[in-house]
Amino acid sequence: MSHDAKHDAHGADGGAHAHPDGNKYLKVAVILTLITVVEVWAYYIPALVESPFFNPGLLIMSAVKFGIVVLFYMHLKFDHKLYRALFTGPMIIAMCTIMALLFLFGQLSIKL
Amino acid sequence: MTTSHTAAAAGHDDGHVHHHYTTTGLDHRKIAIWTFIGSECMLFASLISTYLIYKGRSIVGPFPHEAWTSETGQQFHAILDIPVTSASTFVLLMSSFAMVLALQAVQLRGTPLPANPTWWQRSQRSSQGWLLMTALLGATFLGFQAYEFTSFVHEGLTIKRNLFGSSFFTLTGFHGAHVTAGVLWLMTLLWIDRSRGLQGKNDELLVDICALYWHFVDVVWIAIFTLIYLIR
Numbered sequence: 001m002s003h004d005a006k007h008d009a010h011g012a013d014g015g016a017h018a019h020p021d022g023n024k025y026l027k028v029a030v031i032l033t034l035i036t037v038v039e040v041w042a043y044y045i046p047a048l049v050e051s052p053f054f055n056p057g058l059l060i061m062s063a064v065k066f067g068i069v070v071l072f073y074m075h076l077k078f079d080h081k082l083y084r085a086l087f088t089g090p091m092i093i094a095m096c097t098i099m100a101l102l103f104l105f106g107q108l109s110i111k112l
Numbered sequence: 113m114t115t116s117h118t119a120a121a122a123g124h125d126d127g128h129v130h131h132h133y134t135t136t137g138l139d140h141r142k143i144a145i146w147t148f149i150g151s152e153c154m155l156f157a158s159l160i161s162t163y164l165i166y167k168g169r170s171i172v173g174p175f176p177h178e179a180w181t182s183e184t185g186q187q188f189h190a191i192l193d194i195p196v197t198s199a200s201t202f203v204l205l206m207s208s209f210a211m212v213l214a215l216q217a218v219q220l221r222g223t224p225l226p227a228n229p230t231w232w233q234r235s236q237r238s239s240q241g242w243l244l245m246t247a248l249l250g251a252t253f254l255g256f257q258a259y260e261f262t263s264f265v266h267e268g269l270t271i272k273r274n275l276f277g278s279s280f281f282t283l284t285g286f287h288g289a290h291v292t293a294g295v296l297w298l299m300t301l302l303w304i305d306r307s308r309g310l311q312g313k314n315d316e317l318l319v320d321i322c323a324l325y326w327h328f329v330d331v332v333w334i335a336i337f338t339l340i341y342l343i344r
Contacts, residue, residue: 019219021216022236025209025212026209029205029206033202036202036205039338040194040342042342043194043342044194059338062335065331065334066334069208069327069330073208073211073212073323073330074323074324074327080136080138082136083142086143086149086150087149090150090151090153090154091150091153093153094153094154094156094157095157097157097158098160101161101164101165102161102164102165107164107167
């Protein structure tokens with residue numbers, strides 16, 4: 001099996017697909033901009049800032065933006081599953097590390 | 113020695129374009145950049161953790177979201193400038209858009225344009241234009257950061273002033289250093305494109321690897337913008 005053929009075969013096995021086109025990238029850019037506008041708008045509404053949903057809402061919007069860039073611009077949605085594993089594995093470790101440290105140093109707590 | 117190893121060795125011997133596939137069938141340079149990005153996730157997680165742990169524990173101001181008056185009566189307003197940072201965030205997001213179009217332009221090189229192409233279809237073929245646009249937007253982001261750092265120092269917030277200053281400058285400074293490296297990388301690709309043209313699978317991969325790094329720098333900023341600037 002030639003290198004190229006082997007490469008293509010593995011790409012297919014790993015779930016690799018064609019990347020999106022320029023129009024789809026443009027739509028993604030518009031969505032990212034709109035989410036950013038909503039985030040900043042919320043920051044300037046005192047009633048929203050006082051709301052218990054403010055911080056979780058911002059975190060969710062940020063996570064959505066993060067996911068969109070990783071899936072579409074970094075092509076993780078379309079590329080080989082090994083790349084997904086190489087990224088999501090350390091990401092999970094990083095998130096767990098942040099959460100553990102915040103609990104350890106008292107910035108987060110669970111009331112029993 | 114396996115067939116693939118033998119073929120790879122032959123490829124080196126005859127001086128042809130080298131393919132760097134691993135036993136997975138994937139190019140090892142792309143595996144390497146994803147592994148590097150994974151390790152960078154943990155680096156920035158440690159920096160973000162440090163910022164969040166120190167949040168609200170500074171004894172003296174200036175503070176990020178609250179005004180503060182010192183014992184001598186000196187007044188400090190809330191130091192974060194959200195409009196300026198929102199603009200720089202938009203610039204970095206658009207740089208990711210330009211980067212993904214630069215990669216697409218390299219991938220489309222050699223394929224025919226449709227009949228009566230629109231401006232948008234023609235512009236999608238300009239790898240040099242999109243690479244230059246990405247580098248300029250990255251440099252603009254760095255300009256915003258230089259302005260922010262300078263104004264903070266003038267307002268009394270230095271890296272030694274308080275816990276907020278130490279963790280803020282360390283985190284955003286590391287990110288700025290990554291953006292600087294990315295801009296230099298982009299300028300190198302632009303120089304290669306202008307001198308001999310980026311074409312073929314090997315050059316596509318060079319741009320793809322740079323694009324992955326650049327988008328990672330962007331997603332790190334997405335997290336920083338929310339956690340440091342917006343959440344109180």
